[in-house]
Amino acid sequence: MKVRVEVTADRRFSTNSYLVEDEDTHDAVVIDANLEPDLVISIARMRKANVRAILLTHTDLDHIAGLHELREAFGDIPIAVHKSETEVVAKGQPLRREFAPIATQLENVTSLTEAEPYRAGSLEFEVLHTPGHSPGGVTLKIDGYLFTGDALFAGSIGRSDFANSDGQALVDGIKSKLLSLPDDLIVHSGHGPATTIGRERKLNPFLT
Numbered sequence: 510m511k512v513r514v515e516v517t518a519d520r521r522f523s524t525n526s527y528l529v530e531d532e533d534t535h536d537a538v539v540i541d542a543n544l545e546p547d548l549v550i551s552i553a554r555m556r557k558a559n560v561r562a563i564l565l566t567h568t569d570l571d572h573i574a575g576l577h578e579l580r581e582a583f584g585d586i587p588i589a590v591h592k593s594e595t596e597v598v599a600k601g602q603p604l605r606r607e608f609a610p611i612a613t614q615l616e617n618v619t620s621l622t623e624a625e626p627y628r629a630g631s632l633e634f635e636v637l638h639t640p641g642h643s644p645g646g647v648t649l650k651i652d653g654y655l656f657t658g659d660a661l662f663a664g665s666i667g668r669s670d671f672a673n674s675d676g677q678a679l680v681d682g683i684k685s686k687l688l689s690l691p692d693d694l695i696v697h698s699g700h701g702p703a704t705t706i707g708r709e710r711k712l713n714p715f716l717t
């Protein structure tokens with residue numbers, strides 16, 4: 510299997526949405542639904558990708574805002590999210606006490622569970638629970654790539670000043686589950702540029 514990754518970012522929050530595609534079968538998923546889903550939709554169409562699922566690293570507004578448009582484009586494909594945040598998407602419950610809920614009530618929401626692989630067509634993701642920015646934060650691993658959401662960024666880590674954040678859990682999870690992985694793994698974050706595990710282990714000032 511050869512995995513191809515396409516990156517798009519919205520202009521408002523610089524939130525990344527990724528198209529992850531198996532180049533042999535063209536099965537694909539979208540990871541996170543930023544505010545400009547038309548960008549990832551047009552890449553998927555151009556590549557004639559069969560988008561099989563939408564995977565969410567967590568459910569802050571800027572990562573789920575494009576869900577309705579993605580569903581319109583790709584049909585009623587599953588939306589996979591850690592079980593502690595499924596109700597944000599399925600029932601419109603607010604993730605944060607600090608912010609009002611947004612109107613998301615979507616069918617066909619499935620759970621991601623740590624150590625249970627998630628399959629979408631020919632793609633298979635490993636699920637690592639990396640909470641702390643939010644309770645259901647996950648990192649998705651496939652081939653040589655990690656999608657870390659708002660847990661780990663190039664040179665930084667996610668916010669943990671919300672009522673349901675946990676800064677210690679965030680750092681512990683990154684150190685034990687991500688920095689223990691091989692140096693050359695490519696890290697695609699929820700915001701900003703890509704990096705590698707080796708680079709973050711050496712240079713990330715929040716993790717030394």
Ligand SMILES: [Zn+2]
Pocket residue numbers: 524569571572659699700
């Ligand atoms: Zn974010």
